[in-house]
């Protein structure tokens with residue numbers, strides 16, 4: 001295994017910025033690379049600002065100052081030359097396959113013979129990104145959660161071609177990146193499947209939400225009554241959250257899962273129409289709620305009695321069992337731990353271990369009623385065999 005000293009962060013937007021900061025704090029020589037000079041300057045300024053705050057709180061390493069840490073930070077707009085002495089490239093460029101494949105090839109054509117290319121893609125196949133670069137064994141995934149310095153989870157993904165050496169090196173680098181809130185948690189993802197672990201476990205809840213959304217619209221049930229069904233246990237109830245994230249983001253993700261996993265993920269009628277009309281939520285001022293006067297405060301006193309939180313847990317448990325069946329993980333604990341570390345929400349297995357029979361029945365009834373075949377309980381869930389498997 002080559003010792004990693006020089007780390008290149010490619011694409012210095014929201015995610016690259018955070019990755020750059022934690023890489024510098026870990027002591028790596030970091031080169032920030034972006035094709036847009038303003039993005040580069042903003043990232044360097046933001047990182048320095050973040051480090052200064054930590055310095056003021058005494059949270060930098062012994063004898064270190066923001067200025068001393070920043071001496072290890074370089075900037076470039078030219079990947080081909082900047083990659084010449086990089087040991088690892090962590091890429092956070094825009095989510096476009098052609099761009100990712102292109103920068104992967106440039107890395108392999110111009111970097112040292114040992115350089116590793118790690119992609120932070122949320123949705124794309126790592127195998128596909130690395131396929132034509134000339135050294136697919138040195139390509140892997142490193143999937144961070146936003147904001148990188150605060151969310152402790154990093155999923156490290158093995159593609160169909162990633163060598164053990166590349167995977168182990170990426171795991172090592174990930175473990176060294178500090179997290180400002182507790183310990184870093186690294187989830188090894190042993191197979192390159194859509195959504196990896198955290199996003200995948202939660203993705204099929206979208207099938208249920210689409211069903212409920214269309215049903216509520218057709219029956220004149222207001223969104224706030226469905227939000228009230230959650231009884232205030234979530235920091236943001238589902239329709240406020242959907243607006244906050246942006247309807248376009250979940251729409252694109254749903255289409256991706258419809259193409260890669262099952263047509264049942266296809267976005268519902270109401271969401272599709274809203275996206276086409278540009279009602280994207282917070283960012284456009286109108287989504288399920290009106291955001292023109294700030295964050296909506298739905299009246300939580302009247303419930304629709306429509307949203308079943310146990311069914312949501314059942315859907316997530318089923319998907320977690322599928323991840324075990326597919327060999328993405330070797331046991332269930334990593335799924336629960338990654339959920340907590342990546343989304344601050346408990347994974348499905350804690351409750352699922354004792355409730356799988358009830359959850360299986362709920363899922364079967366829902367499939368019967370809704371026709372959403374993808375949500376049929378898989379073998380591992382239906383038989384409860386996961387309970388006796390290695391954690």
Ligand code: NAI
Nearest residue numbers: 011012013014015034035036039092093094095121122146
């Ligand atoms: P962003 O839009 O904030 O930043 C992308 C940056 O890439 C921009 O500065 C842009 O100038 C730069 N860029 C575009 N083409 C480039 C090229 N050929 N070479 C160098 N730089 C280039 O995007 P964001 O949100 O930081 O996302 C980046 C990646 O991280 C995407 O793949 C996204 O799916 C993934 N991701 C995003 C998360 C999020 O919460 N935003 C969470 C986890 C992963």
